[in-house]
Amino acid sequence: MRSVSIIGAGCTRFGERWEDSLRDLVVETGIMALEDSNVSGEEIDGLYVGNMSGGRFVEQEHIGALISDCAGLSRLHVPSTRVEAACASGGLALRQAVLAVASGYSDVVIAAGVEKMTDVTGGVAADALAAAADREWECFFGATFPALYAMIARLHMHRYGTTREELAQVAVKNHHNGSMNPISQYQMEITVEKVLRSPLVADPLRVLDCSPITDGAAAVVLVPTKIAHKYSDAPIKILATAQASDTLALHDRRNITTLDATVHAAKKAFGQAGLERKDIDLAEVHDAFTIGEIAAIEDLGFVEKGEGGKAAEEGLTWIGGKLPINTSGGLKACGHPVGATGIKQAYEMVLQLRGEAGKRQVEGAKVGLTHNVGGCGGTALVHILSR
Amino acid sequence: MSTVPRFWRHISQRYNLVGTHCSKCDEYYYPPRTICPNCRRTAQMEDHKFKGKGTVITYTTIYNATDDFKRQTPYNLAIIELDEGPRLTGQVICSPNEIEIGMKVKPVFRILGKEGDRGIIYYGTKFVPVEGSVQPITL
Amino acid sequence: MPAGIVSYGVYIPKYRIRAEEIARVWGESEDIAQKLNVFEKSVPDTDEDAVTIAVEAARNAVKRGFVDPARIDAIYAGSESHPYAVKPTGTIVGEAIGANHEFTTADLEFACKAGTAAVQACLGLVTANLIDLGLAIGTDTSQGAPGDALEYTAAAGAAAYLIGRENLAAEIEEFYSFTTDTPDFWRREGMPYPEHGGRFTGEPGYFKHVTSAAQGLMKKMGTKPEDYDYAVFHQPNGKFPVRVAGQLGFSKDQIEPGLVVPWIGNTYSGSSLIGLAATLDVARPGERIFLVSFGSGAGSDAFSIRVEEGIEEIRDRAPRVRDYVENVQYLDYAVYAKHKGKLRL
Known part of the structure; x- marks a missing residue:
């Protein structure tokens, strides 16, 4: 090869x-x-x-x-x-x-x-997106995409004590990053309070936990x-390209709070690249919903399972932190034109690794990872790039 | 939005929770599977009618639905573990304040959706709480 | 060979709206509840219709009777609110209760008495030895136009009766029907709400038919009101059955156990059959029940029923009428309007 x-x-x-x-x-x-x-x-x-x-x-x-x-x-x-x-x-x-x-x-x-x-x-778009879930056995009963991630979030909170505020911190961080990205859909910063006051979409997820249309x-x-x-x-x-699949429906997962497709794709990718987690300088991960970023950094192996909630709150994943996540603003703030997202992640990584990311530049970035999820984990792709 | 044949094909599964059972590895499946993921081509699959009692594993309350469901908001959606083992996604009819992880539920026969004002009506199974049943569960 | 009720089951949605809440919206005087003797009525959930509540009632009947649903040879569902104008309720019920596919079915409609007509249809097939077991259902999620007098009573509920010859919970000794062409209440094809003749529904409608059927049956059998322990008359409101009972010589004690309309409203095709079920919930073997339905249009079916030993064994296996009457959640008019589809989206 x-x-x-x-x-x-x-x-x-x-x-x-x-x-x-x-x-x-x-x-x-x-x-x-x-x-x-x-x-x-x-x-x-x-x-x-x-x-x-x-x-x-x-x-x-x-x-x-x-x-x-x-x-x-x-x-x-x-x-x-x-x-x-x-x-x-x-x-x-x-x-x-x-x-x-x-x-x-x-x-x-x-x-x-x-x-x-x-x-x-909006209703037609929501239904088109819901086609990524199991039409016969999830959507038929009224499942929407936010609803499936909301069920992941609910169980993550129940099991690991992840808080509503920690979810909000992901959105706050990604809006901050997006405000420095000229292509980003949202250019405004938000606060935890604003996230918590935004309308409920699928409890516990609110509008500002969700990526936009x-x-x-x-x-x-x-x-x-x-x-x-x-x-x-x-x-x-491109040091690694890895892909993995899992059950289409969330209810059939071995573990509802873990996206096994991410775990497996990451394992393969790090194997191909011959790198360890600590070698990654920054990552673009699939934060279609705030809980998505929390699960992603756990399942990619950057933090222990259950510890993902603290990452944004403690500054780990902010630009300037140990592992900046979603410098582009992520799907949350930069926007999520679904078919384009995986390529946009690579585009952001190219800018960062070339040192052309302007105000959101991660100093000395040499190796970056991109993580793109289909549905709520039926497919996951992980790429590792370096300059 | 479904279509007449797509709905009709699954009537027994939707009305009566008919799933499958692999008699080789003794694993139960709902929604039904044709291939047992444990035994694959050596599987011995048979139909199995589930009793319908189960436990809420996780849930959400949906406030923003697709066009087909917007008349029903807010409604609860849950992943339910049936007593026989498999997990399914379904609606739990109760107040959003009432639903909890670990709540025991039982099946009821309800309208799942309609093809507008002129099309067919999709009937099937939803769930209601078994009163006073919430128990701490280990997940 | 005697034939009759092998098992029975009911279902009443848990939601209620109080008559005074409806009166508040339409500026009606608050004593309308006393005038009608209907204090609250049942309201279906947004995802319930005459089919779903029929299925719940039928499943209760199957459960109570410990009956293998594959044994059911006929299903007749009576309703004035079948969700489909064309496409039977009975096929959906049959599939949902797990009847095998070897049964005959058709939907019936006769305003509030299609349920008792279904009982007669099953009884005919059973006594003629053409079938072993029939399922008769009266089910309705009835409609009253907003602000109309009917809105205070038009309720939702279903009753299902398994009719056979073996292991009887109650024998149907005899029936007698009285039918005329009387347009006291109707709904034209495609119209959302029924129309009615106001006070014309009373004397020429309800009272004439209930009385004629009741007297006809007692004459046919040579029985008197005192021969019965209980009586159930169709309950369009809480006043009519009480008054007709008095006119016919039945006491308040006889009708009390079956008089559920003040708390659930008029469940139309379910009404007299839910009243019968409430009576079976408390009746003892050997006691006799007098039942008269009424359907606008108009007609009445009168039945003489004798409770059998089998009742004691099956009674507690499924929820009683009282269980449904007591498990309630109240709605205000706005949420009620959403439940009833009165809000157009």
């Missing part, structure tokens, strides 16, 4: 992009990534795009051909593949692109992610490491 590096990255501004369609977002991010990587269209020999539900959000399937076409690559007949793993679709697109280059089948491959979510009403797209360009310097002065090496 060949070593693979990222030579360029792009990401649109995240938010309610009323004037832009899915196609507009794809084109915008594609141009950014190609310009950043100094790659010409003729060199591209593969495209992978993560998209959760073009069918439900914009009534468009066949996203692979669509984005190749919109990107002006149709006459080059570039193979273009849409991949789907719910909210982990972006992470999965990255992994498929890495595998394509690593295997030697392709040399210059784009991994992209896109979701256009605001063309439908977001439009956005992101793309990265991958080549074999040994030719990366041809394109970039600061290529970012």
